Amino acid sequence: MLRISYKPSTSHWLFPPIIMGILVFLMVIMLIQRAFKCKKQGKPFLNFKNYHFFVANWDTVRLPGSLVLLLLYIPAMNLLGFLPASILFIFLFNVLFVGLGQLASIPVAFKTKKFWSNPDFRSLLISLIISVVGSTVIWFLFGQVFKITLP
Amino acid sequence: MEVFTFGISQLVMSFVGVVIGIIFGALPGMTATMAIAIFLPLTYAYDLTTSLFLLLGLYVGGISGGLIPAILINIPGTPSSICTGFDGYPMAKRGEALRALRIGITASLIGGLISLACLWFFTPPLARVAINFSSIEKFLIILFALTIIAALSKGAMIKGIFAGFLGVLIALVGQFADNNKMRMVPDLFRVDLRMGFQLLPVLIGLFALVQIFQEAETGMKEEHRKMDLNHETRSFSFKDFKGQGFNLLRSGLIGTFVGVLPGVGGSAASLLSYSQAKSMSKHPEKFGTGLIDGLIASEGSNNGLTGGALIPLLSLGIPGDSTTAVLIGAFMLQGIQVGPLFIMNNPEIWRAILIALGLANILMFVIMFYPIKHIVKVINFPKTRIYPVIILLCTVGSYATQNGNMFDVWAMVFFGLVGYVLWKFGFSIPSFLIGFILGDDLEKYFVDSIKGSGGNLATFFSRPIGNVIWVLILISLAYAFYDEYKSNKKAKKAKA
Numbered sequence: 001m002l003r004i005s006y007k008p009s010t011s012h013w014l015f016p017p018i019i020m021g022i023l024v025f026l027m028v029i030m031l032i033q034r035a036f037k038c039k040k041q042g043k044p045f046l047n048f049k050n051y052h053f054f055v056a057n058w059d060t061v062r063l064p065g066s067l068v069l070l071l072l073y074i075p076a077m078n079l080l081g082f083l084p085a086s087i088l089f090i091f092l093f094n095v096l097f098v099g100l101g102q103l104a105s106i107p108v109a110f111k112t113k114k115f116w117s118n119p120d121f122r123s124l125l126i127s128l129i130i131s132v133v134g135s136t137v138i139w140f141l142f143g144q145v146f147k148i149t150l151p
Numbered sequence: 152m153e154v155f156t157f158g159i160s161q162l163v164m165s166f167v168g169v170v171i172g173i174i175f176g177a178l179p180g181m182t183a184t185m186a187i188a189i190f191l192p193l194t195y196a197y198d199l200t201t202s203l204f205l206l207l208g209l210y211v212g213g214i215s216g217g218l219i220p221a222i223l224i225n226i227p228g229t230p231s232s233i234c235t236g237f238d239g240y241p242m243a244k245r246g247e248a249l250r251a252l253r254i255g256i257t258a259s260l261i262g263g264l265i266s267l268a269c270l271w272f273f274t275p276p277l278a279r280v281a282i283n284f285s286s287i288e289k290f291l292i293i294l295f296a297l298t299i300i301a302a303l304s305k306g307a308m309i310k311g312i313f314a315g316f317l318g319v320l321i322a323l324v325g326q327f328a329d330n331n332k333m334r335m336v337p338d339l340f341r342v343d344l345r346m347g348f349q350l351l352p353v354l355i356g357l358f359a360l361v362q363i364f365q366e367a368e369t370g371m372k373e374e375h376r377k378m379d380l381n382h383e384t385r386s387f388s389f390k391d392f393k394g395q396g397f398n399l400l401r402s403g404l405i406g407t408f409v410g411v412l413p414g415v416g417g418s419a420a421s422l423l424s425y426s427q428a429k430s431m432s433k434h435p436e437k438f439g440t441g442l443i444d445g446l447i448a449s450e451g452s453n454n455g456l457t458g459g460a461l462i463p464l465l466s467l468g469i470p471g472d473s474t475t476a477v478l479i480g481a482f483m484l485q486g487i488q489v490g491p492l493f494i495m496n497n498p499e500i501w502r503a504i505l506i507a508l509g510l511a512n513i514l515m516f517v518i519m520f521y522p523i524k525h526i527v528k529v530i531n532f533p534k535t536r537i538y539p540v541i542i543l544l545c546t547v548g549s550y551a552t553q554n555g556n557m558f559d560v561w562a563m564v565f566f567g568l569v570g571y572v573l574w575k576f577g578f579s580i581p582s583f584l585i586g587f588i589l590g591d592d593l594e595k596y597f598v599d600s601i602k603g604s605g606g607n608l609a610t611f612f613s614r615p616i617g618n619v620i621w622v623l624i625l626i627s628l629a630y631a632f633y634d635e636y637k638s639n640k641k642a643k644k645a646k647a
Contacts, residue, residue, distance in 0.1 A: 004606045006598075012327030012334050014601070015594040019320045026313045033309065053575060059370040066367045067568075070360075073546070074560050086543055093539035097371050126536070134540045142547050146196030149555035150547060 065096045077151040082143075085151075086135035094127035157506065164197070164204040165507060169514045172212020176219075177529045178537070179226045180362060183213020184474045188358045189541060191351060191480055192548040199485040200503040204511075206481055207457075207504070210474055211263060211511035214417065214453055215519065218255040220530050222446075223248060228530075231417025231453035234425035234445065241441030246384035249524065253387035254443050255450040256519045258399060262451035263512035265403030266410065266458025270465075271505055274494065277466035281491035286603065287611055290596035291620040293589045296469045298627045299412060300582045307577055308635045314578040318586025319593055324348060329598065343558040350480045352549040352563035353587060357580050358477070359545050360567025363538050365574070371535050380524055395447055398428055402448045406455020410472065411462050417453045417472070424452030458508060465493055465504070468592070473581035476588050 006014065038045050054063075069092055076085040095102065105120030116122050143150040168190075175186035186209045194202035217229030222239035235255060242251035284292070297315045324335045325347030336344045392399070402424040409420035428448035429438045438445045456472070463469040468490030470476035482489050487497060494501045519526060549563040550556065570580050604610035612618060 002608045004601055004608060006601050006606050008330050009332075011329050011598060012332040015597055016320065016323050016334060018597075019316055019323065022316050023313065023320065026309055026316065029309050030313065054368060058368050062367040062370060063364065066363065070542070070564055070567075073542075074557065074564070077546075078557065086546075090539045090543055093542055094536065097367075097535035097538055098533075130536060130539065134543060138540075138543055138547060142192070142551075146193060148192055148195050148547065148551045151550045151555070151557065151560070 061100060062096060066093070069093055069096065082151045083135060083139050086139070087131050089131075090135055091127050091131035094130055095124065098123055098127065157503075160197075161201055161204045161507075162510070164201055165208040165510050165514055166518075168205040168208020168210075169212035169511055169518055172209040172214075173216035173219075173515070173519065173526065174212075174529050174532075175209070176213040176216020176228045176232075177526070178532060178534070179220050179228050179530075180366060180534060181537075182229050182358070182474075183210050184477055185358050185362060185541075186213050187474060187477045188351075188355050188480075189544045189548060191477070191484070192551045194481050194484055195551060199481065199487060200500055202481060202485075203500070203503055204507045206478060207507040208511045208514065210478070211454070211457055211508070211515050212518075213474075214457060215256070215259045215515045216529075217453070218252065218259070218450055219523075219527055222251045222255065223527060223530065229417065229453075231421055231456065232449065233418045234421040234449035235453075237425065237439050237449070238442050238445035239449075241439070242443075242446070245441060246382055247441070248380050249383050250385055250387040250391070251441075251443075251446060252523050252527070253520060254391055255446055256516060256523065257389075257392065258402070258447040258450040259454040260512055260516040261399050262403040262406055262454035263457055263515070264509070265400065265451075266407040266455040267505065267508050267512065268458075269404070269407045270458035270461050270508070274462050274466045274501075277462065278491045278494050281467050282495070284491060284616065285614065286596040286599035287614055287617050288620060290593065290600055291611065291617050291624070292467055292469065293593045293596065295620055295624050295627065296463075296589060297586065297593075298624050298631070300579070300585055307579070308631050310577055311579050311582050314573060314580070314582040315586035317578075318583040318588075319590035321348060321353075322587045322590025323594060328595070340558075343556070347591075348562055348566075348587075349552045349559055350483060350588065351552040352559040353566045354477050354480060354584055355545045355549055356563040356566030356568075357570040357584055358473070359541060360563065361570035361574060361580060363542065364567065364571045366534060366538070371538070373533055373535070380527065391443055392447075395444070398444055398447050399451050401427060401431075402451030403455040406452030407459035407462075409452070410456040410459020417456050420452045420456045421449045424448045454512070457512075461504065461508070464489055465501070466491065468493070470585060470588060473584060476581070476585050479588055 004014065035045055038047075069089060073085065073089040076089060079085070080088070102120040102123045105118055105124065109115050109118045109121035112118070114121075116125065139150065142148040171190070172183060172186055175181040176183060187206055190205065190209060193205060197205075214229060214231050217227055217232030218235045218239065219228060221227040221232040221235035222243050225236045225240040227233045227236060239251045239255060242248065281288075281292075297312070297319075300311055300315050320335075325344050326333050333341065333345070405424040405427060406420045409417075409423060425438075425445055425448045428444050429435045432438065432444060434442075460470070460472045460475045461478075464475045464478065468479075468488070470479055479489060487493070487500070545563060546560055549559045552559045570583070573580055573583060600610055601608075604613075612621065
């Protein structure tokens with residue numbers, strides 16, 4: 001029967017190689033499965049030409065935009081503090097998710113002096129209300145009432 | 152006898168949990184798992200027993216709320232409500248939406264109470280058996296849990312196993328407790344990753360950010376939702392349940408049983424219960440046309456899942472589904488280990504769990520049954536307005552994991568991206584998370600077994616209970632291969 005030599009000084013490297021071995025074994029099986037499937041269907045094993053990582057007509061603004069905002073939000077909390085950074089970024093997330101087109105309503109609203117009755121500008125105001133109220137409520141509830149450490 | 156305090160704060164926590172859970176369950180794309188992941192940081196502010204009222208309220212509410220969009224717009228709010236729309240939606244179309252909703256809510260309550268009874272009766276004896284387990288049996292039980300996850304990754308078995316073991320590998324990152332040495336940590340992150348990746352940022356990233364990325368990719372489109380509850384052709388009556396006793400009991404028990412099996416989701420419970428009700432019915436041809444039997448089967452089983460999934464969690468330390476995997480986080484955050492000794496060492500928490508689950512089911516019924524006409528408006532909340540607030544909650548939750556560490560927020564974003572890529576390539580995210588949760592213990596019990604046997608691997612076949620678990624592992628793998636074969640055959644047939 002197989003034996004494993006156990007030494008306390010190297011015991012931290014006893015288990016990880018076993019898991020890595022299992023992962024490599026499973027990867028080989030997946031590759032073999034794919035090779036068989038491709039051969040059966042007459043398709044090339046590597047087919048980068050027809051490969052699409054994203055769904056057809058994926059949103060080229062919202063997906064990269066949300067990632068960029070997330071990555072900027074973290075250092076912004078260090079720079080501005082939790083509450084101001086959250087108000088700013090929750091507003092930006094709202095604008096991004098609802099649609100950037102509404103930004104065009106800003107000059108129109110100021111020009112016509114119609115703010116709430118302009119649906120796009122109203123949407124921006126709602127984004128602002130959500131970001132101020134949402135961030136403040138969470139800051140108060142988590143940070144002040146529940147005494148949870150906030151960034 | 153130790154007793155836990157039950158007062159107004161526990162009641163309020165349960166109420167808040169159920170209400171928020173219903174909202175998350177009712178909004179397609181948001182789940183009970185997501186709700187628990189986001190609200191887990193609140194457990195820092197309370198003791199575990201009080202927190203459990205919130206978390207179990209979120210769990211029950213999250214599962215129950217899924218019936219609202221399933222019945223009204225034929226889109227299941229949660230995977231557990233997948234069959235609810237089969238008969239619920241035709242009922243709504245013929246002007247019986249309120250009746251369908253109230254039948255579903257009542258079935259949910261009964262299913263939840265059946266599973267609570269099972270949890271109460273079966274967890275202590277199972278824990279008593281497991282108490283005698285040595286590190287060998289504990290290692291094999293965890294291995295068994297991993298094979299079951301694989302067995303249920305229908306049509307993608309190898310990918311399911313791969314995701315599970317990848318989760319195990321990620322769990323090994325950091326310091327090894329036996330000799331305090333680091334492994335798999337780049338020098339740059341030696342301080343931050345000393346204790347490895349924290350559970351909370353990992354699960355928030357996997358279950359909340361991945362969902363947001365998926366929605367962002369498709370443009371966060373809102374479905375056109377229209378409902379009319381003012382022109383009911385037939386109203387609800389408790390007489391509707393006449394002759395449904397066996398259906399209710401069977402559905403509750405099926406839900407509980409499926410919940411016990413690690414890695415099986417609520418969708419499987421709903422489908423299994425629905426198909427059983429159909430095959431045992433005198434009029435199977437009427438299923439799918441708005442028959443209350445199907446609605447009761449689906450809703451009775453998915454709430455049955457709640458208690459069932461807690462049985463392996465509290466007796467063996469193995470999560471029954473992704474939601475209970477997240478619940479483990481709550482116990483870990485309080486430094487309490489779930490497993491065979493849990494009930495013996497924490498009788499007051501065990502009693503709190505039973506009461507919290509019962510209370511959550513009753514509150515769910517009270518909150519939903521009569522005010523349902525108003526609650527249905529929840530599905531009009533636009534995702535585009537909710538997701539930004541969720542991002543804020545995710546950030547706060549991750550940051551608070553280690554009492555204020557920005558590295559954990561970066562880890563959350565990293566695992567959000569990892570989860571998104573895994574999903575893109577068809578790997579199961581819950582399998583990855585369960586592997587991550589069980590990875591530490593898998594290693595600990597493996598190394599302990601090896602230490603005890605002087606390195607002899609035959610030790611894993613030396614104990615009778617261990618050999619029984621080996622048989623279960625083999626049965627599980629054989630079933631997995633059979634199921635994979637059947638699924639592939641079915642897929643080919645459907646293509647042709």
